[in-house]
Amino acid sequence: TxxxxxxxxxxxxxxxxxxxxxxxxxxxxxxxxxxxxxxxxxxxxxxxxxxxxxxxxxxxxxxxxxxxxxxxxxxxxxxxxxxxxxKKDDIKSADPYSTDPTRHPALIVNSVKPFNAEPPPVILTDNYITPTDIFFKRNHLPVPRIDPKTYRLEIEGLPGGTVSLTLDDLKTLFPKRTLIATIQCAGNRRSEMNKVKQVKGLNWGIAAISNAKWSGAYLRDVLYHYGFSPEVAAKARHVQFEGLDVDVTGTPYGASIPINKAMSEEGDVLLAYQMNGEDLPADHGFPVRAIVPGVVGARNIKWLGKIVISEEESQSHWQQNDYKGFSPGTDWDTVDFKSAPAIQELPVQSAITNLADGSSIDRDMDKVTVKGYAWSGGGREVVRVDVSLDGGKTWHVAKLQSSEEIESSAPSPPPGRAWAWKLWEIEIPLPEGAQELEVVCKAVDSSYNTQPDSVAPIWNLRGVLTNAWHQVRVKVK
Ligand code: HEM
Ligand code: MTE
Incomplete structure (x- = not known):
C-alpha cells in the first residue's frame, strides 16, 4: 500500500x-x-x-x-x-450558519442557508420509521444552539402569570408519552406545481415528508398542571408557539394551532424532547419541539421557547402571510392573505418512491413492482391505495404494510388518531407490448377523501398542498 x-x-x-x-x-x-x-x-x-x-x-x-x-x-x-x-472544514465565525450541524450526504439539498433538504425517494420508504439522519429538514433560519442547562420554556396566558420550565421539569413532572407521527411540509411535491406554472418557494420533490417516533410530555398535561381551567378555555381560541431561532430583526419563527387541537384528549400534541429514542438533534429542534400530529409541518415548532394561550392566532409572518392556500386564479397582484385560513390539517397524500420519472424497466420482467407512501392529515387513516400502469384507465389495489410488519411498538391507532403514514407495495403484470407505462397512485382516507387527478386545478401561487395523483412515466426496454 x-x-x-x-x-x-x-x-x-x-x-x-x-x-x-x-x-x-x-x-x-x-x-x-x-x-x-x-x-x-x-x-x-x-x-x-x-x-x-x-x-x-x-x-x-x-x-x-x-x-x-x-x-x-x-x-x-x-x-x-x-x-x-x-478532517472537517474549519468553522467560519461571521456566518450565522457556521454553527449549523453537519448533515447526511445522501440528502438532496434544496437550500444550504437556511438548510432545507429531503432524502432521495428510493431510500425514503426503506424504513417505516425514517432514520433521523435522512428525515427531511426544513429550516427558515440558522439552527440555534441551545444549552440544555439554561434552556427555559415560557408559558403565557395562564391565570397564575408566566410560567418558566426547565428541561428537567418537562422530563420529570410529566409522564413521558411516545407516539409515531408523520410530518409533512406544506410544500411537499411543489416541483410538480412548478411544471404547471412557476410558484414561489423551495423546489421540493416528493420527500418533504418523513415518519418518526417522538417522545415527550403532552401539551395538555403541562397546561393543566399550570392552571388551565374552564375559565381559561372559555376565552382562549389558539395556542401560539415561538421558536428560539430568530431573524436579523430578532423576530422568532412562530405559528399557532387551534385550542381544541391542543387540549383535546385525542389531539396528542406533544412537547417532544426525543426523536427515535434519542435526544432531539439540533436540526429537529433540540432540546424541545412541538409535535402537532396530523397538522402541517409548519406548526410543529422546533427549538420551542414560548407558548402563549390566546384569543388570537399567532401574528407571525408564517401564520398570517404564508402557508395558506389560494385559487389557481389568484396571483401576486391580487392575493389577500387575510382572506384565507392558515393551513392546519393536511389533505390526503400519496407518492411512488421506487420508480423515477423518465427511468426504464426491462421488457423481460413479467411484473412491475410499485412502492410508496400514503398519509392523510387530521388523524384520518389511509384505507386504500390504488395504482394504475396506464395513466388511470385501469386500477389495482396496493397492499398496505400491516401493523405486524411495522413493529410491535406500533399497534394500530384508535380511529381518528392515525398520525403515521402507511407504506404500500404492489406487483402488477407488465401489460403485453407496452412501450411506456404511466404509473399513477392515489390514496383514499377514512373519510373517503381522495386525491385530485391533476395539478392544474389545485395550482396556487405559493405552491402548497400539492396532492394530485402522483404520476411517473417509465419506459419499457
Ligand atoms: C447490502 C457491499 C455501498 C446500501 C450490501 C451487501 C454488501 C454490500 C456485500 C450485502 C450484505 C449482506 O447481506 O451480508 C457494499 C460495498 C459498498 C456499498 C462494498 C461500497 C463500496 C453502499 C451504499 C449504500 C448501500 C453507499 C447506500 C447508500 C445497501 C443496502 C443493502 C446493502 C440497502 C441491503 C440490501 C438488502 O437488504 O437487500 N452492500 N455496499 N451500500 N447495501 Fe451496500
Ligand atoms: N420551527 C422553527 N422554530 N423554525 C422553523 O424554521 N420550520 C417548520 C417546522 N418548525 C421551522 C419550525 C416547517 S415549515 C416544517 S415543514 C417543519 O418544522 C420541518 O420539521 P423538520 O425539519 O424536523 O423536518
Whole structure:
C-alpha cells in the first residue's frame, strides 16, 4: 500500500458517475468501485455515495458492518485520501450558519442557508420509521444552539402569570408519552406545481415528508398542571408557539394551532424532547419541539421557547402571510392573505418512491413492482391505495404494510388518531407490448377523501398542498 497514490477530495469528487468512474473514500482510503456497482447486493443506492465518503451511508445501513463487506471493499483500493481532506472544514465565525450541524450526504439539498433538504425517494420508504439522519429538514433560519442547562420554556396566558420550565421539569413532572407521527411540509411535491406554472418557494420533490417516533410530555398535561381551567378555555381560541431561532430583526419563527387541537384528549400534541429514542438533534429542534400530529409541518415548532394561550392566532409572518392556500386564479397582484385560513390539517397524500420519472424497466420482467407512501392529515387513516400502469384507465389495489410488519411498538391507532403514514407495495403484470407505462397512485382516507387527478386545478401561487395523483412515466426496454 506504500506505493498507492495520494488523492485530494476534489479528485475523488470528480468520480461521481458510471461514465466518470465511481470512487468513494473510507477511513482515509480511496476506492474505485465502478465495477462493483452492478453487482452490489443493495442495488443502485450505492451510487448515492459516488465521489463521497462511505461512512455516513454505512452508518445508515448497518448491514455493511461485517468483515466480508470490508474484504470486498479492499479489492477496489486505488489510493490514499490527502490527510487534510480527511478532517472537517474549519468553522467560519461571521456566518450565522457556521454553527449549523453537519448533515447526511445522501440528502438532496434544496437550500444550504437556511438548510432545507429531503432524502432521495428510493431510500425514503426503506424504513417505516425514517432514520433521523435522512428525515427531511426544513429550516427558515440558522439552527440555534441551545444549552440544555439554561434552556427555559415560557408559558403565557395562564391565570397564575408566566410560567418558566426547565428541561428537567418537562422530563420529570410529566409522564413521558411516545407516539409515531408523520410530518409533512406544506410544500411537499411543489416541483410538480412548478411544471404547471412557476410558484414561489423551495423546489421540493416528493420527500418533504418523513415518519418518526417522538417522545415527550403532552401539551395538555403541562397546561393543566399550570392552571388551565374552564375559565381559561372559555376565552382562549389558539395556542401560539415561538421558536428560539430568530431573524436579523430578532423576530422568532412562530405559528399557532387551534385550542381544541391542543387540549383535546385525542389531539396528542406533544412537547417532544426525543426523536427515535434519542435526544432531539439540533436540526429537529433540540432540546424541545412541538409535535402537532396530523397538522402541517409548519406548526410543529422546533427549538420551542414560548407558548402563549390566546384569543388570537399567532401574528407571525408564517401564520398570517404564508402557508395558506389560494385559487389557481389568484396571483401576486391580487392575493389577500387575510382572506384565507392558515393551513392546519393536511389533505390526503400519496407518492411512488421506487420508480423515477423518465427511468426504464426491462421488457423481460413479467411484473412491475410499485412502492410508496400514503398519509392523510387530521388523524384520518389511509384505507386504500390504488395504482394504475396506464395513466388511470385501469386500477389495482396496493397492499398496505400491516401493523405486524411495522413493529410491535406500533399497534394500530384508535380511529381518528392515525398520525403515521402507511407504506404500500404492489406487483402488477407488465401489460403485453407496452412501450411506456404511466404509473399513477392515489390514496383514499377514512373519510373517503381522495386525491385530485391533476395539478392544474389545485395550482396556487405559493405552491402548497400539492396532492394530485402522483404520476411517473417509465419506459419499457
Ligand atoms: C447490502 C457491499 C455501498 C446500501 C450490501 C451487501 C454488501 C454490500 C456485500 C450485502 C450484505 C449482506 O447481506 O451480508 C457494499 C460495498 C459498498 C456499498 C462494498 C461500497 C463500496 C453502499 C451504499 C449504500 C448501500 C453507499 C447506500 C447508500 C445497501 C443496502 C443493502 C446493502 C440497502 C441491503 C440490501 C438488502 O437488504 O437487500 N452492500 N455496499 N451500500 N447495501 Fe451496500
Ligand atoms: N420551527 C422553527 N422554530 N423554525 C422553523 O424554521 N420550520 C417548520 C417546522 N418548525 C421551522 C419550525 C416547517 S415549515 C416544517 S415543514 C417543519 O418544522 C420541518 O420539521 P423538520 O425539519 O424536523 O423536518
Amino acid at each position: 506504500n506505493s498507492l497514490p495520494v488523492y485530494s477530495q476534489e479528485e475523488v469528487t470528480k468520480h461521481c458517475s458510471i461514465e466518470k468512474g465511481v470512487w468513494v473514500t473510507y477511513k482515509g482510503g480511496v476506492y474505485d468501485i465502478t465495477d462493483f456497482v452492478t453487482v452490489h447486493p443493495g442495488g443502485d443506492k450505492i451510487l448515492l455515495a459516488a465521489g463521497k465518503a462511505l461512512e455516513p451511508f454505512w452508518a445508515l445501513y448497518g448491514v455493511h458492518e461485517q468483515e466480508h463487506v470490508l474484504e470486498i471493499l479492499s479489492e477496489y483500493k486505488v489510493g490514499i485520501l490527502r490527510a487534510e481532506d480527511s
